[in-house]
Amino acid sequence: MSELLMSWGLERTLANNIAMLGQGTLDTLYMVLAATVISIVLGVPLGVLLLVTSKGYFWDSPRFYAVLGAVVNALRSVPFIILMVAIIPFTKMLVGTSIGTTAAIVPLTVSTIPFLGRLVETSLRTVPYGLIEAAQSMGAGPYTIIGKVLLREALPELVQNFTLTLIVIIGCSAMAGTIGGGGLGDIAIRYGYMRFQAGMMVATVLILIVMVQLAQWLGDTLARHVDHR
Amino acid sequence: MIKLQQIVKTYNEGTDQAVPALKGVSLEIGRGEIFGVIGLSGAGKSTLIRIINMLEVPSSGSVVVDGVELTTLPESKLREMRRSIGMIFQQFNLLSSATVKENVAFPLRLDKTLGRDQIENRVSELLDMVGLGDKGDFYPAQLSGGQKQRVGIARALATNPKILLCDEATSALDPKTTSSILELLIKLRDLLNLTIVIITHQMEVIKECCDKVAVLDGGVIAEQGTVVDIFSSPRHELTARLVNSAVRKDVLDTLEHMTLITEYREGGSAVVELLFLGSSANDPVIVETAELTGASISILAGSIHHFHGEILGILVVGVAGTQEIIDKALETLRGRVYRLNFLGYEVKTPEESAT
Numbered sequence: 001m002s003e004l005l006m007s008w009g010l011e012r013t014l015a016n017n018i019a020m021l022g023q024g025t026l027d028t029l030y031m032v033l034a035a036t037v038i039s040i041v042l043g044v045p046l047g048v049l050l051l052v053t054s055k056g057y058f059w060d061s062p063r064f065y066a067v068l069g070a071v072v073n074a075l076r077s078v079p080f081i082i083l084m085v086a087i088i089p090f091t092k093m094l095v096g097t098s099i100g101t102t103a104a105i106v107p108l109t110v111s112t113i114p115f116l117g118r119l120v121e122t123s124l125r126t127v128p129y130g131l132i133e134a135a136q137s138m139g140a141g142p143y144t145i146i147g148k149v150l151l152r153e154a155l156p157e158l159v160q161n162f163t164l165t166l167i168v169i170i171g172c173s174a175m176a177g178t179i180g181g182g183g184l185g186d187i188a189i190r191y192g193y194m195r196f197q198a199g200m201m202v203a204t205v206l207i208l209i210v211m212v213q214l215a216q217w218l219g220d221t222l223a224r225h226v227d228h229r
Numbered sequence: 230m231i232k233l234q235q236i237v238k239t240y241n242e243g244t245d246q247a248v249p250a251l252k253g254v255s256l257e258i259g260r261g262e263i264f265g266v267i268g269l270s271g272a273g274k275s276t277l278i279r280i281i282n283m284l285e286v287p288s289s290g291s292v293v294v295d296g297v298e299l300t301t302l303p304e305s306k307l308r309e310m311r312r313s314i315g316m317i318f319q320q321f322n323l324l325s326s327a328t329v330k331e332n333v334a335f336p337l338r339l340d341k342t343l344g345r346d347q348i349e350n351r352v353s354e355l356l357d358m359v360g361l362g363d364k365g366d367f368y369p370a371q372l373s374g375g376q377k378q379r380v381g382i383a384r385a386l387a388t389n390p391k392i393l394l395c396d397e398a399t400s401a402l403d404p405k406t407t408s409s410i411l412e413l414l415i416k417l418r419d420l421l422n423l424t425i426v427i428i429t430h431q432m433e434v435i436k437e438c439c440d441k442v443a444v445l446d447g448g449v450i451a452e453q454g455t456v457v458d459i460f461s462s463p464r465h466e467l468t469a470r471l472v473n474s475a476v477r478k479d480v481l482d483t484l485e486h487m488t489l490i491t492e493y494r495e496g497g498s499a500v501v502e503l504l505f506l507g508s509s510a511n512d513p514v515i516v517e518t519a520e521l522t523g524a525s526i527s528i529l530a531g532s533i534h535h536f537h538g539e540i541l542g543i544l545v546v547g548v549a550g551t552q553e554i555i556d557k558a559l560e561t562l563r564g565r566v567y568r569l570n571f572l573g574y575e576v577k578t579p580e581e582s583a584t
């Protein structure tokens with residue numbers, strides 16, 4: 001990529017820097033999107049499980065809810081940077097290494113699943129209980145109620161939850177970069193901080209800001225689109 | 230069609246927060262009846278109606294619907310059974326994320342044997358039936374309360390149930406919309422031979438559309454009977470209070486300005502309430518009684534009430550004359566009206582007797 005830029009007449013270091021930022025952005029996007037998708041795939045069921053086992057819902061089970069809730073809270077209270085280091089053995093077991101973008105996905109996911117799970121639980125709780133009863137009175141079973149009533153009715157909130165998760169993951173991914181996770185955070189530390197290249201620092205920050213803005217805009221638009229209340 | 234026997238329901242049973250919601254309720258509701266249950270807040274009405282489709286499991290007692298005992302049915306059979314019992318709610322409980330059509334299609338989609346076209350046809354048939362044929366693609370948020378409840382009714386009837394349960398279905402609606410929904414329920418009962426159970430705290434709802442009514446008070450049935458019986462001769466104190474506020478408002482206002490005593494005094498007149506039912510409301514009872522006995526009868530207050538299928542007239546009259554004439558007149562009246570309630574003798578206040 002830097003050759004291409006130089007052929008356009010750009011000076012070598014600038015071309016190299018831009019190419020590096022481009023690669024960093026791609027790495028960050030890969031990390032962030034993969035972690036978000038995995039978090040959603042696992043966090044939504046977690047939220048559903050928390051809801052339906054809580055008091056008054058159809059799989060009401062106080063003990064199970066208490067244990068699961070405690071685990072979720074425990075994971076949520078560990079700062080990301082510590083969690084990332086603490087689960088290095090687990091990460092190694094899963095992806096074979098603890099360095100690089102793919103490895104960073106593991107701690108990113110582990111830390112956001114409980115976070116998203118709680119958000120999902122809270123959102124599903126806003127669905128009026130009367131809707132569940134109405135579905136039951138029509139002969140619907142628990143799985144139908146989860147899919148066709150709870151998740152469907154809470155969709156606008158869920159979209160907001162996913163947006164928030166995405167933004168949190170963007171932030172954490174930059175943090176992950178600083179300790180060998182690759183991506184924009186890695187560039188910011190290595191060039192912006194250690195080699196005093198203020199331009200690189202500013203550039204990474206700007207790119208991160210744009211990413212967050214885009215994510216928020218996309219989420220808001222989507223949430224509005226699915227909201228019919 | 231529906232038979233409840235000795236239903237007891239205690240919430241949080243066995244804990245120190247136990248709430249006895251129903252304390253032994255027995256009811257029998259016939260096919261094609263519109264059966265009302267009225268009671269004050271917390272009387273256990275919602276609990277009772279939710280036991281009919283087992284949304285709430287009774288602590289003890291038996292629930293038989295269409296010959297099937299529901300309390301011992303396994304969950305899967307129960308779900309099937311619920312498809313033959315429709316239910317509508319005070320808060321409508323429509324999916325806000327789904328269009329009117331999708332809401333009505335919800336119970337149909339649970340039946341995997343139905344094809345797309347079948348469902349679509351059935352939905353438009355149902356929407357026409359409740360008068361919402363042109364609102365299929367609207368979302369609930371775009372509808373009025375009355376229209377939302379019509380969607381609720383269409384959804385509840387989608388699976389061709391034999392029974393429709395209505396939990397305060399009109400409580401969130403204004404009087405005019407309430408009437409139109411009740412009319413629709415009567416129409417659908419006649420059209421589909423539905424059995425309808427209506428829970429309400431409004432006597433007007435009972436008056437407008439029920440055949441029979443049970444009065445629920447503190448988890449027990451205080452009184453039950455045909456609507457006309459309950460309205461004309463309430464026996465229980467709560468029933469009397471509910472009935473009075475619904476049909477005797479004018480009468481009670483008039484009586485408030487009178488002083489009534491129990492003993493006859495010279496020159497006094499008896500004040501009685503006469504109830505007329507149906508056709509006898511048109512007979513010239515007053516004039517004939519006056520001619521026959523020589524009593525002078527004056528009308529003090531009156532009102533006419535249309536129940537669904539029956540007319541109840543309430544008239545308060547003063548009967549003046551000697552003790553003998555009054556007794557004779559009351560006896561004659563008693564034989565000719567549906568019911569006569571003796572209220573007392575009127576005492577003229579001093580300034581009135583002076584004029």
Ligand SMILES: Nc1ncnc2c1ncn2[C@@H]1O[C@H](COP(=O)(O)OP(=O)(O)OP(=O)(O)O)[C@@H](O)[C@H]1O
Pocket residue numbers: 240241248249250268269270271272273274275276277430
């Ligand atoms: N899930 C529940 N857990 C505990 N107590 C309950 C529950 N549901 C109802 N109750 C109690 O049972 C009693 C009867 O309640 P119910 O809802 O049947 O009354 P209602 O006649 O429908 O009242 P309203 O007119 O206010 O709807 C009340 O004292 C209520 O507090």
Ligand SMILES: [Mg+2]
Pocket residue numbers: 274275276397
């Ligand atoms: Mg209620």
